[in-house]
Ligand SMILES: NC(=O)c1ccc[n+]([C@@H]2O[C@H](COP(=O)([O-])OP(=O)(O)OC[C@H]3O[C@@H](n4cnc5c(N)ncnc54)[C@H](O)[C@@H]3O)[C@@H](O)[C@H]2O)c1
């Protein structure tokens with residue numbers, strides 16, 4: 001065990017049960033955790049060109065100590081690598097190493113690595129074992145929990161993928177020290193979203209002491225990451241296949257995705273979600289669908305992190321991108337209404353109603 005007690009979050013889905021380990025300095029535990037959760041003789045680490053030089057050696061040492069014969073595959077860092085061509089290279093790489101279904105893929109990195117290595121593991125030999133080692137805040141609080149894995153297609157993001165649960169997740173918040181402040185800040189958008197969904201006390205605490213601020217200790221960050229994992233766990237374990245409750249994770253995303261697309265993806269996803277949260281809360285308040293303090297509490301937390309609380313894109317453009325969302329159903333769309341903090345509902349709106357919400361909630 002590491003000197004700091006790690007926090008365990010148990011995830012129980014219909015397809016698999018596993019533990020998410022959150023702690024400070026627990027990269028050194030990856031080998032022991034993998035041994036216990038997945039067994040096998042060989043481990044292949046998949047990492048991108050930024051993360052491999054930073055943490056590869058430490059994880060190889062840990063896996064070797066746990067008795068694994070360790071190999072690795074790397075790919076160029078960045079969302080542009082999350083495609084079928086890199087996936088193909090990874091699959092050929094796994095086959096070239098003659099990994100068997102008893103062996104383990106260790107997906108070490110941000111959400112791009114988790115999604116792509118997870119999808120490689122889901123499809124290699126129709127499914128081999130995967131352990132997720134998220135190293136970015138987004139990967140720790142969001143993408144490594146819930147088992148969604150994917151690559152992008154030319155037609156859009158995450159269009160080819162699967163639901164594939166890992167054997168274990170190891171989130172070492174010490175890895176966040178090497179993340180740029182901007183990227184850390186951006187990912188706080190999803191943390192605030194989780195707090196709105198299920199932890200009002202955390203939301204108000206984040207407004208006073210932001211997660212990207214200088215006063216947060218590693219231990220506090222680990223506690224907040226574990227709280228976030230628990231929130232997402234509670235949603236996904238109740239709805240593994242994304243038919244009902246899981247839609248609430250889309251809070252802030254209808255307008256957020258539209259801002260992201262309208263900015264031609266120059267704005268980070270989390271920043272767009274943060275702005276989307278505030279815009280939707282204002283719109284819902286104007287419609288009389290929310291309790292009085294919702295807008296204020298959400299915008300206070302968003303503002304404290306230096307994230308945008310509004311959009312400055314013209315409404316017609318936002319509407320255009322919002323209605324090209326893959327979550328549209330014919331002439332209606334499901335939106336997530338923050339009726340209160342820890343009290344959100346999915347509501348089906350017509351396209352003219354969506355346009356009205358954009359007019360009511362967004363700036364410009
Ligand atoms: N599967 C899901 O449920 C889910 C949910 C949300 C997002 N996602 C996906 O996650 C991806 C975004 O995740 P992301 O923001 O982690 O992107 P990313 O994996 O590209 O990581 C961002 C950057 O940070 C670098 N990095 C990662 N960890 C680092 C560390 N500890 N130190 C220094 N640099 C580090 C990476 O090399 C990369 O350059 C998107 O592709 C998105 O679609 C998936």
Ligand SMILES: [Zn+2]
Pocket residue numbers: 190253269273
């Ligand atoms: Zn998101």
